[in-house]
Amino acid sequence: MFDTLLIANRGEIACRVAATARRMGLRTVAVYSDADAHARHPAVCDTAVHIGGAEPRASYLRGDAIIQAALQTGAQAVHPGYGFLAENEAFAKACADAGLIFVGPPVAAIAAMGSKSAAKALMEKAGVPLVPGYHGDNQDPDFLRRQADSIGYPVLIKASAGGGGKGMRVVGSSVDFDEALASCKREAASSFGDDRVLIERYLLKPRHIEIQVFADTHGNCLHLFERDCSVQRRHQKVIEEAPAPGMTEERRHAMGEAAVAAARAVGYVGAGTVEFIAEPDGRFYFMEMNTRLQVEHPVTEMITGQDLVEWQLRVAAGEPLPLTQEELEISGHAIEARIYAENPEKGFLPSIGTLNMLAFPEHVEFALGDVRVDGGVRAGDVISPHYDPMIAKLIVRGRNREEARARMLRALGDMRVAGLHTNIAFLRRLMADEAFATADLDTGLIERRVDTLFPPQKATPDAVLAMAAAALLHADGYTGGEAQRRSVAADPWDVADGWRVSGRHTRIFNLIDADGEARDITLLRDEGRWSMWQRDSAQPLEWAAQPVAPGRCRVRLRLNGEDHDGDALLLGESVTVYRDGQAYALQLHDAVAHAQDEAADPGGSLTAPMPGKIISVAVQPGDRVKAGDTLLVMEAMKMEHTIHAPREGVVQEIYFQPGEQVSDGEQLIALSDA
Structure with missing residues (x-):
């Protein structure tokens, strides 16, 4: 076993890996950007190395700086975390070339599964069922639109190198395809450095079920059962649970065997997740394989009693898997809720600001227990526009699903956050919703339950x-x-x-x-x-x-x-x-202090809902627009946000151009009455 581990990531996963490494007696090294100089993850590690600016491309995506940090601190291994460089074959190879152990799969496995299109072709050869679609190399927009037309709408445009719900668009008709494709490609290029996409038939009322797989260098490969990740917003997971409600032993066995076969097909080593989309009748289709540990791995740990990060480190050190398939058992039910700094009532718009208060319910941290919190921020920390706005993950376990759901409701009610918007109240409504309570799950649950999940605001009691x-x-x-x-x-x-x-x-x-x-x-x-x-x-x-x-x-x-x-x-x-x-x-409210605010006329301007960068401007001064028309597109928190005209009018002035940065609340466009 190596004795020093560098964690090539930030936030919650860096703190999570550090906690397990500490329990194993390993020395840990953190890397941090300008924005994270006072963050939690450098503080919980034995050593911390500054690697660059706040933007991910200037720091956490700089493989050369991370490898240099590992070499100068004497680290023998590098854990890439969930994202950034976790599925980057060039980084994995660079680690090996530098004599460092990459805590992840072989370069060939990352390459095989790194492209969604290539992975689907590989699975097709292996006989794994695929959703009807186009997964080829031709990226001509007209060609892709014709493919979508032949598949039949609705279709899903998905970044070939994507993940985390980024670079995905559901398109309902041919007339909307070109704009959605352009937006998807921009977001994919920004997030992954690769704008290639694939097109698939968009299944109605599907469930998102994934299988946790693990393999070692001794030829052993197994699965640690399934997780249901169907409850999503903007194609990003909100709630995860294990085991999947309603899963039969026969279906669990079939999906587990398919996942293990997929891992063996690419000579996989380490932790991986094979994701499937399942229809109500039980049919399931391969979507993708994430060649890393997933954000939702704690629910698997809770029902199996295993520390998957420890498994990762031991496998990376050349040890065999700790257990066999027959020795693994499911115990109880676990649910994970992602606590985000965002405003659900405004389309889940990320919320930027300082965590003036952050208090969790009584819990264990990064360990097994009935209530667990995995977090990477503290009270006083800033949620910045540079990274994902997740505050923490709240995980609970019960003897059954109903007990776990009740425990989650109580734990959410005991949370105290102030300084910015969060999704905590929304998550409580979701936990209490009849569809979720009865396990009537699918990836469109939030959209179809909008009336109950977003009730009219009541007057403050x-x-x-x-x-x-x-x-x-x-x-x-x-x-x-x-x-x-x-x-x-x-x-x-x-x-x-x-x-x-x-x-x-x-x-x-x-x-x-x-x-x-x-x-x-x-x-x-x-x-x-x-x-x-x-x-x-x-x-x-x-x-x-x-x-x-x-x-x-x-x-x-x-x-x-x-x-x-x-x-x-x-x-x-x-x-x-x-x-x-x-x-x-x-x-x-101080009437005197805010008198000027009330006298101002904000009706003719549009302001930035958060700090970000202008990606494109769709109008020019003098253009007449109607309510709902696209005015411009901003990028913030690694996502695109379209600014629409709130009413009919004439564009008077445009204050920013593509590529320029804007601050929260800055005026973007002046709009006069028509």
Whole structure:
């Protein structure tokens, strides 16, 4: 076994690999970019080496800099993590040429499976069923459109070298094909340095099921059962679970055998994932093989009791697989939810900013347990536009699927994040949704359940407003009033409860909720008793607050005879209340300070929803557009985002051109009335 391991990646996977390596007694080396100088992964490793700028191409995609870092620190092996260089045959070969062990498959296996088109051709020869489509080398747009026309719509355009849902577009008709192809190729070139695509028939109500395979250098190859990754948004996985609901032993055996056959066909070594698309009638088709460890591997670890990173390291050191196929068993059910900095209500738009607060439910970290968290960020870290906006992975295990689902619901409700938008509330709705609860799964679940997963926003409850007001009073030194006065034998002038000679004291709070609605409330203390006034209506109020951390308190109150409790976090002009698994973000409104904001007329401009780069501009000054027309395309978080006209109008001015960087909130285009 080697004694020093360099981890050629960042974030959660770097921390994950470091945790296992540490348990095995190995020394670890981290690499980091300018943006990650103060990140978590350099801190948890024994040594850290700076390798370049914030952009992946200037750092984490620089194989030469990573190999140099390994050589200068005395590392004998390189673990590539999930992405970046994990499936790069040139990097794997460069490691071998430098005398380093690449913790992954042989170069030939990466090459065979690195191109989706080539992999499908190989599987076709091996008799593995494929989805009808075109996987050839001809990339002429007219030719590809004709192929799509002959396959029949809807079709899926997919980057040949892609992964992670990037470089994929579903096209419903021939008239939309050219624009979707161009966008897909741009995204593929940006993400993978390769704009080649393949075309496949888009299956209706399919499930995405993948098989974890493992092979060693002694000729052993096995599978560690399946994962269901059907719940997706924008072709990216949101929820993963193992085993797959409704999987029969016969089908599990057939898919496992097919996956092992695929691995053997390319002389595979190490951890890999063979992905299948399955139809409701049980038929399944080979999609691709990822020649690396997957983001969702923890659910497999949870049901098998095995550390797959340890398996990787031992196999890379030349050891045989720790177990045989017959010795592997499924125990319980595991579910993984990806916690993202994004806004589901705005098309899952990534959210950029500082994690002012990050608190997880009681859990183990990077290890087996009923509740596990795999994360690479800490409170105070910045979610930047340069990398994937995943905050952490929350993984739970139960004796069965229903117990795991209930445990996930509770764990999500116990999470506390502030400073940016997250998908936590959306994930709780997803866990509680009838379709998910009954395992009515397919890759279109989120789209077909949009009415229940994206319900109309309700007004912020009065109890939440009262909690926010109580937290603000507590921050100003107030107590809950009469009960506190009775419990403290002190001079009445020392009691901070709002007491006045007249017996009455009033505090007015101007709050703005997440929808921008003003919620003005008045708290009145009269003869030792509080009440909350709204719209000339009063509700009796009793409250108490207990500090739990700087800027954070536990609030308990009785409003109009009903008991409520929750957490409140105060940061500057913001108050976030966590109650019943929901987070309510409120802003204190200073009418004088924001008078100019209200006087401004934002109706004629469009602004950048996040930092990014302008990829293309579809209009010119003077063009007349209608609502929904494409104005320009931005790239951020390794994804393309199209900016559409919000209404009919005339383009007055375009402030940025392709290739230029923009900041969050910058004005992009001026649009006048038609």
